[in-house]
Amino acid sequence: SSVMDPEPIVRRNPPGTKAEDFYKWPAQSFDEMDTTLAVQQHIQQTIRQDFTDTETILTVPPGQDEGVWKYEQLRQFCLELNGLAIKLQTECTPLTCSQMTATEQWIFLCAAHKTPQGCPAIDYTRHTLDGAACLLNSNKYFPSRVSIKDSSVAKLGSVCRRVYRIFSHAYYHHRHIFDESENETYLCRRFTTFVIRYNLMSRDNLIVPIMDDASNTSNNNSVDQ
Amino acid sequence: PYSMPGILHFIQHEWSRFEMERAQWDVEKAELQARIAFLQGERKGQENLKRDLIRRIKMLEFALKQERAKVHKLKFGTDLSVEQKHNESNDESKTNELQTTNAHMSWRHGRQLLRQYLQEVGYSETILDVRSQRVRALLGNNYDAPKPVENDNQVVNGNISDEEKQSNRCVWNQLQLASCSTDGNTESIFKDFNFLNAEDNDNEDDEDVNMQDEDVTDDGDHQRKARAKDAFDEVDGFGDEEMALAEFDFLNPTAAEPGIPEVCVCTSHTISLCQVKVQGPYNLLNVFHSESLPFTVGGTHMGDESIENALGLGALAGLTVANEADPLSYDIAATKESYRKTWNPKYTLRSHFDGIRAIRFLPNESAVITASEDHTMKLWNLNKPLPSKKTQSLDVEPIYSFRGHSGAVLSLEVDADGSYCFSGGLDASVRVWSIPSVEIDAYDTYDPAVIQKVLVGHTDAVWSLSYSSTRQQLLSASSDCSVRLWNPTSNDPLIQTYTTEGIPTSVCFVQCDSNHAVVSHTDGKINLYDLETGQISLVLAEGDGSKYIDCSVNCVASHPTMPITMTAHDDKHIKFFDNSSGKLIHSMVAHLDSVTSLSVDPNGLYLLSGSHDCSIRLWNLDSKTCIQELTSHRKKFDESIYSVAFHPSATYIASAGADALAKIFV
Numbered sequence: 053s054s055v056m057d058p059e060p061i062v063r064r065n066p067p068g069t070k071a072e073d074f075y076k077w078p079a080q081s082f083d084e085m086d087t088t089l090a091v092q093q094h095i096q097q098t099i100r101q102d103f104t105d106t107e108t109i110l111t112v113p114p115g116q117d118e119g120v121w122k123y124e125q126l127r128q129f130c131l132e133l134n135g136l137a138i139k140l141q142t143e144c145t146p147l148t149c150s151q152m153t154a155t156e157q158w159i160f161l162c163a164a165h166k167t168p169q170g171c172p173a174i175d176y177t178r179h180t181l182d183g184a185a186c187l188l189n190s191n192k193y194f195p196s197r198v199s200i201k202d203s204s205v206a207k208l209g210s211v212c213r214r215v216y217r218i219f220s221h222a223y224y225h226h227r228h229i230f231d232e233s234e235n236e237t238y239l240c241r242r243f244t245t246f247v248i249r250y251n252l253m254s255r256d257n258l259i260v261p262i263m264d265d266a267s268n269t270s271n272n273n274s275v276d277q
Numbered sequence: 278p279y280s281m282p283g284i285l286h287f288i289q290h291e292w293s294r295f296e297m298e299r300a301q302w303d304v305e306k307a308e309l310q311a312r313i314a315f316l317q318g319e320r321k322g323q324e325n326l327k328r329d330l331i332r333r334i335k336m337l338e339f340a341l342k343q344e345r346a347k348v349h350k351l352k353f354g355t356d357l358s359v360e361q362k363h364n365e366s367n368d369e370s371k372t373n374e375l376q377t378t379n380a381h382m383s384w385r386h387g388r389q390l391l392r393q394y395l396q397e398v399g400y401s402e403t404i405l406d407v408r409s410q411r412v413r414a415l416l417g418n419n420y421d422a423p424k425p426v427e428n429d430n431q432v433v434n435g436n437i438s439d440e441e442k443q444s445n446r447c448v449w450n451q452l453q454l455a456s457c458s459t460d461g462n463t464e465s466i467f468k469d470f471n472f473l474n475a476e477d478n479d480n481e482d483d484e485d486v487n488m489q490d491e492d493v494t495d496d497g498d499h500q501r502k503a504r505a506k507d508a509f510d511e512v513d514g515f516g517d518e519e520m521a522l523a524e525f526d527f528l529n530p531t532a533a534e535p536g537i538p539e540v541c542v543c544t545s546h547t548i549s550l551c552q553v554k555v556q557g558p559y560n561l562l563n564v565f566h567s568e569s570l571p572f573t574v575g576g577t578h579m580g581d582e583s584i585e586n587a588l589g590l591g592a593l594a595g596l597t598v599a600n601e602a603d604p605l606s607y608d609i610a611a612t613k614e615s616y617r618k619t620w621n622p623k624y625t626l627r628s629h630f631d632g633i634r635a636i637r638f639l640p641n642e643s644a645v646i647t648a649s650e651d652h653t654m655k656l657w658n659l660n661k662p663l664p665s666k667k668t669q670s671l672d673v674e675p676i677y678s679f680r681g682h683s684g685a686v687l688s689l690e691v692d693a694d695g696s697y698c699f700s701g702g703l704d705a706s707v708r709v710w711s712i713p714s715v716e717i718d719a720y721d722t723y724d725p726a727v728i729q730k731v732l733v734g735h736t737d738a739v740w741s742l743s744y745s746s747t748r749q750q751l752l753s754a755s756s757d758c759s760v761r762l763w764n765p766t767s768n769d770p771l772i773q774t775y776t777t778e779g780i781p782t783s784v785c786f787v788q789c790d791s792n793h794a795v796v797s798h799t800d801g802k803i804n805l806y807d808l809e810t811g812q813i814s815l816v817l818a819e820g821d822g823s824k825y826i827d828c829s830v831n832c833v834a835s836h837p838t839m840p841i842t843m844t845a846h847d848d849k850h851i852k853f854f855d856n857s858s859g860k861l862i863h864s865m866v867a868h869l870d871s872v873t874s875l876s877v878d879p880n881g882l883y884l885l886s887g888s889h890d891c892s893i894r895l896w897n898l899d900s901k902t903c904i905q906e907l908t909s910h911r912k913k914f915d916e917s918i919y920s921v922a923f924h925p926s927a928t929y930i931a932s933a934g935a936d937a938l939a940k941i942f943v
Contacts, residue, residue: 059826063914064889066847066871067740067782067831068799070756071684071703074738080914089913089936092631131630134652138680141725164720172722178678179720182628186674189627189937 075100082113088197091116091124099128106242110249119205120198122250123188126208129243130184130215136222136233137177144226149173154220154259163214173221180214187211212243212252216260219243223260282789282839289838289880290899333390340387619905620895620930621669626657626939628675632913633933635689637698638924644715645922645931646698647939650685653678654700658715659929659941673941676719679710681728688739688753693746697729699765701739707732707753709765732763734771743794745786752794754784760796762808775811778802779820787842787856788835795842795856797830803844805856817842817854818861827871834875834884836898843884845872851886851896863901867894876930878923885930887918893932907942910934 063077079101082094098109112121152160152173161168164179171179188194188211193204219240222230234240241262247253631650638645643659655675662671684703691698691712700708709730737757744751750772751763758780762772779798787793787805793814797803802820804813821828827847834843840856851872853862868888876885883904884896891912895905910917913935920933933939 064871064916066799066829066873067687068756068780068829069738069740070780071705071738074685074703077914087912087914089911093914127630131651134680135683138652138683141680141723145725146722162720174723175720178680178723182675182678182719185628185630185678189629191625191627191672 082116091120091197092127095124095128104238106238106245109242110246117199118250119200119202122205122208122252123194123200124197125246126184126211127188129239129246130181130188130211132237132239133181133215133218135237136218136229136239137181139229139233140174140177140218140222140226143229144174144177144221146172146174149221149225152176152217152221154217154224160214160217173225177218177221180218184211184215209252212247213257216243216247216253216257220260285838286881290882293880293882333394336383336387336390337394339383340391343384620907620942622907622909622940623669623943624659624662624671624673624941626655626673626675626941627937628655629653629937629939631685631937632916632919632935633937633939634685634687635920636922636931636933636939637689637691638922638927638929638931639691639695639712639715640693640925641695642715643927643929644695645939645941646679646689646691646712647675647933648686648689648700649937651937652682652684652686652702653680654682654686654689654698654710655679656713656715657939660715674719676715676717677713677727679727681708681710681731682706688742690742690744690751692744692749697765699742699744699751701735701742701753701755703738705735705737705739705755705757707735707739707742707751707761707763730765730770732765732770734761734774735759741781741783741785743785745791747791748786752784752786754781754796756780760784760794760806773808773811775806777804782830783832785833785835785842787840788837789840790856793856795833795835797833797844799829801828801830801846803830803833803842803854805842805859815856815859817856817859818844818852831871831873832875834877836877837879837881839881843875843877845875845886847871849888851875851884853901865901867896867903868892873919874921876921876923879925883923885921885923887921887932889915889917891917893918893921893930895930907932909940910938911936 061078061080063080065074075096079097080093082090085093087093094113095109098105102108110125112118150172151170152162154160159170160176162171162176162179164183187207193207194200219230222233223240230240240260244258244260244262247258248255626645626647629647629649629651633647633649635648636645645657645659646654647657648654656677656679657673657675659673661676662673665671679698679700682700682702682704686700686702688701689698696712698710698712700710702708708728709732711727711729713724713727732751732753735753735755735757737755739753739755741754742751749764749766751765752760753763754760754777758777760775760777760781762775763770764772775796777796777798779800779802781796781798783797785795787795792808794806794808795803795817796806798820800820801818802816803818805815805817806812807814818830829847830844831847832845834845835841836843841862842854842856844852844854845867846852849866849868849870849872850864851867852864854860855862867886868890869892870888870890872886872888874887877883877898878885882898884898885893886896887893889912891908891910893907893909894903895907896902897904909932911934916935918932918934920931922931924930928943930942931939932942
């Protein structure tokens with residue numbers, strides 16, 4: 053197209069787009085976004101720019117409602133946790149992990165059933181992610197993407213607590229999978245920072261040590277333990 | 278010249294037209310039958326009323342005769358025999374007619390009848406009005422409560438004169454009426470009633486007195502009596518009686534008993550009909566029974582029938598209404614596309630975290646699979662929505678999540694029996710999944726066997742899939758500039774790779790010729806491939822990649838019976854190409870923005886299109902006109918609707934959007 057008349061930017065990934073070009077359009081400032089999905093767009097855009105920059109990703113834009121911010125962040129965490137889940141699917145089986153555990157202290161029961169069940173770890177992982185998807189998309193508790201009732205915001209804490217166990221099980225029982233995934237996404241450290249910052253979980257439950265940038269390979273296992 | 282596809286199409290078209298007409302005829306027939314039943318019921322009601330009123334008139338006459346006799350007795354003392362004979366003969370005839378065995382009973386009944394008649398006379402002007410008006414007017418004035426036996430005794434003993442005056446007045450009114458009109462026209466009678474009503478304000482008072490609800494028993498009676506007495510204090514009873522008697526002579530100089538003018542009968546009919554109809558819908562059976570006591574058992578029976586008629590009419594009226602609604606909800610056999618006029622949203626599928634790129638129905642279930650940018654696909658059972666108070670829009674939760682892709686899932690296809698589905702992703706993999714039963718529990722144990730195969734070959738995003746049930750093969754198109762043909766069940770699934778000129782966006786087997794496939798590209802090229810030779814057999818569109826930015830073709834669809842390809846363009850057009858000649862048959866501006874997705878109904882009569890203008894449109898393929906537009910899905914960045922689909926065998930359509938929702942319409 054001609055240089056003289058600037059084409060309006062159309063932010064689409066139409067059929068035929070190559071994987072490397074996916075979402076490769078100029079960033080849009082948060083204030084210019086006028087859709088109901090603006091917060092999701094902004095968070096995803098920031099992650100694409102630099103997934104290691106946890107601080108920027110978690111910084112709430114000025115004027116943005118904090119309840120909605122926490123909600124959209126949690127949606128994105130659940131979305132990205134799928135990557136960890138599919139890796140776990142390959143080697144976490146009811147034979148290797150018949151229960152959901154992290155350290156020896158606790159056995160976690162799956163809350164997705166009428167009465168809590170001692171699901172094998174892989175079922176716990178899938179059920180927790182599916183249950184989170186149902187709750188976070190539920191028209192009853194979260195009918196809108198732009199405003200959220202306080203009573204619904206209160207539900208985010210329990211979702212965080214259950215979802216965190218996927219990290220802790222992977223860390224303590226499938227360490228290489230955890231490291232591989234964490235390198236690609238920085239997801240666990242971002243999640244830990246997120247729940248601390250917004251007081252969504254008590255620190256006692258955060259049993260996965262946050263690795264700093266210097267020691268994020270499996271070689272440094274012993275140091276971290 | 279005739280061609281097989283053309284013949285097929287014609288036959289299908291005619292057949293669907295015949296079915297439509299047949300449905301219309303059925304509807305009309307049902308409506309007419311309902312109307313007939315309604316009218317028959319009405320007629321029955323009218324006849325019952327006629328009988329009712331005849332009896333009442335007879336009773337009035339009887340009562341009048343008795344009054345006359347008494348007056349005579351009081352006045353003249355002894356000239357009773359002549360009158361008595363009249364009375365006795367009247368008594369006998371009345372008794373016979375009334376089918377009563379108890380003279381005392383008939384006295385009481387007669388008085389009650391007269392009381393009722395007074396009130397009826399007063400409200401006659403409303404009888405001709407619509408039923409509701411009758412209801413309102415008559416409900417405003419409650420019917421006469423049945424007199425307890427004690428009251429009757431009192432009346433018999435002492436208060437007869439008042440009642441008789443009342444009855445005389447009533448009779449006088451009726452006679453006035455009879456004298457005023459001689460034809461059988463009901464309406465003229467009512468006019469007469471109006472005339473009477475205007476004059477006889479006292480009668481109206483009496484009617485008010487008589488309007489006591491059955492529930493208000495003792496108090497009502499006292500009030501009634503008191504007021505009645507007040508009203509009659511002003512009346513010179515004798516004078517009225519004389520007038521009444523004189524009227525009788527006028528009417529029937531020769532007959533021993535006053536004849537029953539047709540006029541009166543008709544009037545009485547409608548009054549009773551009105552009465553009946555009022556009570557029918559409101560089920561005031563008790564009140565009606567009390568009123569019809571004068572008729573004793575026979576009257577009550579009639580009352581029941583009348584009520585049943587009225588109720589029946591009500592039911593029939595409901596029947597006509599239901600029939601009117603039927604065409605809209607007419608359900609067609611599974612193999613036909615619905616020709617109903619409008620689709621309405623029914624289910625909303627909420628569970629994905631990011632846009633849904635593709636949606637497909639299972640062929641033999643009320644179920645869909647969605648493929649999303651959140652890396653998952655989900656299976657939904659539409660027969661198990663979330664419980665909700667409202668019936669219009671139901672939410673559905675998924676029963677299964679397919680996890681395996683490590684990037685956005687971009688394309689989806691289901692095989693012909695609904696046992697396998699195929700997905701293509703941003704991660705360049707094509708995956709074969711075994712579809713779990715739609716009855717599974719959403720939180721069941723993980724079954725790794727759901728992941729059947731990963732078809733490796735492409736090196737870039739797989740944007741489009743097409744499955745041929747005749748060949749049992751899968752075509753995939755990827756932004757690595759290749760289209761690949763697979764046999765999903767074989768151990769070495771890749772059959773062939775076709776390198777494309779330009780980046781393909783969509784691939785589709787030609788439905789009526791599975792040896793060929795259509796491929797569209799980002800530069801607007803549309804090519805018809807011969808799958809055996811791997812060569813382009815026909816160029817449907819050249820492609821103008823250099824000329825304008827919105828030249829891309831987003832989707833191709835193949836007509837089920839005719840050699841026609843339909844294409845969805847970034848420049849808002851939908852185009853139709855002939856596969857044999859390669860000519861452009863038709864081109865139309867279909868949307869306000871890029872057209873992203875197309876779906877043809879299984880019979881080839883309708884086309885569904887989705888666009889980034891947030892609307893989905895239904896098109897009639899013969900006339901190429903838009904039948905319906907539905908607004909659906911909100912935007913994420915500049916995208917809104919990614920995929921639309923028809924159910925292969927049931928009347929569902931679906932849309933999937935960037936807002937992570939899928940919607941099902943019925």
